[in-house]
Amino acid sequence: MRNKNWKSVNALLTLLLLVSGLTVNAQFSESREFVRRFRIQPETRIDITNKYGRIELNTWKKDSVVIWFKMEINEKKPDKLKKTLDNLDFDTSNSQHYLIVKTQVDKYRNQIESELLKFKETMLQSNGSIRIDLVVWLPDNRELRLENKFGDIIMGDYQGEMQINLSNGKLKAGDLSAKTNLNLNFADATISNLPAASIVSNYSDIVLKNSGTLRLESKSSTIEIQNSEDLNIDSRRDKFRIRLADKLDASGNFSHFMVNGLKGKANLRTSYGSLDVEKVLSSVSSIYIESRSTDVSLYYNPEAKFNYEITESKTNLHLDKEMKEEAKEVLDAKVNKIRHTGYFGKRMKEDQLIINAVGGEINVMAE
Structure with missing residues (x-):
């Protein structure tokens, strides 16, 4: 009898645990x-700000903007679900010069709650209970500003001037043929073409197929560019892979x-x-290269013809055996600063290779 009672108690406890587990989860x-529809003018600038979801752009020939808002909220308690819904809103403003659409997720939060939300975002924690997706139809030639946090931006070709601010998301874009400004933080970007652009990249990965005139300011990023015409780089702790560059000006x-x-010319300043x-x-x-504690390797075609001037101090210098050294001048014996001058293939009128190096290693080879 006692065993039966214990079995009943155990069964009841197991059932209670299962029920409580279901309740917790x-x-x-x-x-x-x-859906919202907006009539716009030829001079209207479009400004869209979102958070916790995706922005998808589709272009058409109409003088209007249509946005399909889709949101999904998940919470563990009904009162918290209601509070989240109450704090969620979409601000819209449409005038002759501006169409502004902004997602709000903290409309009625007090200051402490708002600061806590900002702190979570600083710690790269998204609000997993909310997802807000925007699907947008718009003309492809208006000035456009997009901002998205904790979500992606998906788009094809676009002809108007554009500014994109993206944090903790992915950007996929086609040919952005007008002037473009990108600000990427903890983001991934894949872009087909940027004829005229400026990019600020922090802790991001970028893959770019073609670029015209491009200004890059980057930190702790990985950047791959297939073809570049005029590239200007200001870099800290980055990894660059450039398949083909015409004009390259970089500081790293x-x-x-x-x-x-x-294939054109290069002006490079590198440290460590x-x-x-x-x-x-x-x-x-x-x-032209200025380097400090940097390993530099240049590989020329065996048929190349150029003059060189290499000034180095405490540097491991390795020159191809076919490079003719015409002069070796000690500029400062205390720091072992030496200037090497000569040519490869044939003496030319001007120096095509100039290197100033302190420390590190310099390799100039023909192969």
Whole structure:
């Protein structure tokens, strides 16, 4: 009899644990969808700000903007679900010059709650209970500003001037043919073409197929560019891989540059990093390098012709055996500062390769 009672008690306890577990893991959800339409003028700038979801852009030939809002909220308690819904709103303002659409997730939060939310975002913690997706139809030639946090931006080609601010998300874009400004933080970006652009990148990964005139300010990022016409870089702790560069102007600290092919000219300043140019093409007019504690490797075509001037101090210098050294001048014996001058292939009228190096290693080879 006693065993039966214990079995009954155990069964009851097991049932209670299962029920309590289900209660703890229960989710209260609500989904809402709605569409807004806006008539715009040729001079209207479009400004869209979102958080905790995706922005998807589709272009058309109409003078209007249509946005499909889709949101999903999941909470463990019904009262918290209601509070989240109450704090969620969409601000819209439409005038002749501006269309502004902004997602609000903290409309009625007090100051402490708002600061706590900002702190969570600083610690890269998104609010997993909210998802807000915007699908947008708009003309492809208006000035456009997009901002998204904890979500992606998906778009094709766009002809209007554009500014994108993206944090903790992915950007996928086609040909952005007008002037473009990108600000990326903890983001991934894949872009087909940027004819005229400026990018600020922090802790991000970028893959770019083609660029015209591009200004890059980056930190702790990985950047791959297939073809670049005019590239200006200010870099800290980055990794660059550039398949083919025409004009390259770069400043790097603790950064690593890998250039598969250089065909125009380069002006490079590097500290505590590395620089490798696998192919210096015969069309290159000049290379100027200032390096400190940097490993530099340049590989010329055996048919190349250029003069060189290399000034180095406490540097491991390795020159191809076919490079003719015409002069070796000690500039400062105390720091072992030496200037090497000569040519490769044939003496030219001007110096095409100038290097000023302190420490590190310099390799100039023909292969």
